[in-house]
Amino acid sequence: MRILIFGMSGIGSFIGGALARAGADVYFYVRGKNREAIEKEGLHVTSEILGDFKVWPKGMGQDGKSFGKMDVIFLACKGNGLINACHDMDPMVGNSTVVVPLLNGVLVSDLMAPLLPPCFIADGTIRVFSHMEKPGHVVQTAGSGKVVMGMKDGKNRPILYDLADILQKAGIPAEVTDDIRLDSWEKYALMGTNSALFCLFDGPAGKVRRQENYRKIVAEAVEEVITVARAQGVIFPETYKENYLALFDSLPGDTVTSLYRDLKDGKKTEDTETEMILGRMVKMGKEAGVPVPCFEKAYEKAALRTRGHALSGVHSEHDLKEQSDAQIIVSRFPFRCEG
Structure with missing residues (x-):
C-alpha cells in the first residue's frame, strides 16, 4: 500500500514518522527547510507514545507527478490551505485512491469533493498534540494519538481497515x-465552540469564566453546534452539553485554541482557519435556518482583523499556553471524544 503524507507539520510528521519506522511504503510531500532537514538527517521524532528516533521515507519531494498515483493520502494541512493542497494532490489521486483528511473542521470531505478528481474521500479525526520543534524535528507531547476514520455514508472500503491495521502496527491506535x-x-x-468563545471574549478560558453569566453563553454557543448538526441528521448524546460545560469549567485559565492564538499573534484572518472553523458554522446555520448568534459575533470579531483591527490581548493572562485543540480533546474531554 503506497501511502502519502501531504503536509509535514506536527500531525503529518507524527504519522509519517511512525509509518516510516514500521517499514510502510510511505512518502512525504514536503518542501522548504523541512525537506532540506529531512533529506540531510532524516525525520527526527520525539514522542511520548513512540519514543525518540530518526527515519527516512521511501521518497519525498514536492512534485506530485513524480510520485505517481497513491493508494492512500493523509492530508494534514491547515484549513486555509485546503484549496491549494487539493490542487497539488491532483496528480497523485487515482480512481481508487482513498484520501483521509486530518485537519480542523467538520466533515472536510464535503469541501474536498469538488476540488479533487474522482476518488474516495473519507473523513478522519486524530487525538494528538504534536508540533514541529524545528525543521525536520517533530515533538509529540500529549494525547493518545488515536486516528478515527470512515466514509461519510458508512460504506467503508476494505482498504481503510487495512490502513488501520498498518497504523496499529506502527504504534498509532x-x-x-x-x-x-x-x-x-x-x-x-x-474545538469550534472553544474558538468561538475565545474570539468572542478576546481571551482564554479564564477570561471567559470571569464574565457575568458566562455559563449561559457557553451553553448557548455549544447548543448552536448541536442544533445545526441535528438539522443535518447528526444527533449528539443527550449528555454532551453538560459534559462540555463541565469541561470548560475545568480548563486551565490560560487555555486557548490554535485559531485564537494565530489571530492573537497577528496573523491576517485569511491566513488562519477563521473561515473553516467560524465562517463555515455561520454558513451552515444560514443554510439550515438555525440562528447561530454566538458564532456570528465571534466570526465578525475575527474578521475585523482584515480591516486593521487587532485582538486586544489578555491583560491578566500574559503567557498563553501553547495548547492545541487536539490536546484539549484527548486529555480533558470525559466522554465519547476521549481517544
Whole structure:
C-alpha cells in the first residue's frame, strides 16, 4: 500500500514518522527547510507514545507527478490551505485512491469533493498534540494519538481497515467507524465552540469564566453546534452539553485554541482557519435556518482583523499556553471524544 503524507507539520510528521519506522511504503510531500532537514538527517521524532528516533521515507519531494498515483493520502494541512493542497494532490489521486483528511473542521470531505478528481474521500479525526520543534524535528507531547476514520455514508472500503491495521502496527491506535459524521461533529463542537468563545471574549478560558453569566453563553454557543448538526441528521448524546460545560469549567485559565492564538499573534484572518472553523458554522446555520448568534459575533470579531483591527490581548493572562485543540480533546474531554 503506497501511502502519502501531504503536509509535514506536527500531525503529518507524527504519522509519517511512525509509518516510516514500521517499514510502510510511505512518502512525504514536503518542501522548504523541512525537506532540506529531512533529506540531510532524516525525520527526527520525539514522542511520548513512540519514543525518540530518526527515519527516512521511501521518497519525498514536492512534485506530485513524480510520485505517481497513491493508494492512500493523509492530508494534514491547515484549513486555509485546503484549496491549494487539493490542487497539488491532483496528480497523485487515482480512481481508487482513498484520501483521509486530518485537519480542523467538520466533515472536510464535503469541501474536498469538488476540488479533487474522482476518488474516495473519507473523513478522519486524530487525538494528538504534536508540533514541529524545528525543521525536520517533530515533538509529540500529549494525547493518545488515536486516528478515527470512515466514509461519510458508512460504506467503508476494505482498504481503510487495512490502513488501520498498518497504523496499529506502527504504534498509532486506529479505528474505522461506521459513524464518522458523529465523531467529526463531536470534535468540531469542542474545538469550534472553544474558538468561538475565545474570539468572542478576546481571551482564554479564564477570561471567559470571569464574565457575568458566562455559563449561559457557553451553553448557548455549544447548543448552536448541536442544533445545526441535528438539522443535518447528526444527533449528539443527550449528555454532551453538560459534559462540555463541565469541561470548560475545568480548563486551565490560560487555555486557548490554535485559531485564537494565530489571530492573537497577528496573523491576517485569511491566513488562519477563521473561515473553516467560524465562517463555515455561520454558513451552515444560514443554510439550515438555525440562528447561530454566538458564532456570528465571534466570526465578525475575527474578521475585523482584515480591516486593521487587532485582538486586544489578555491583560491578566500574559503567557498563553501553547495548547492545541487536539490536546484539549484527548486529555480533558470525559466522554465519547476521549481517544
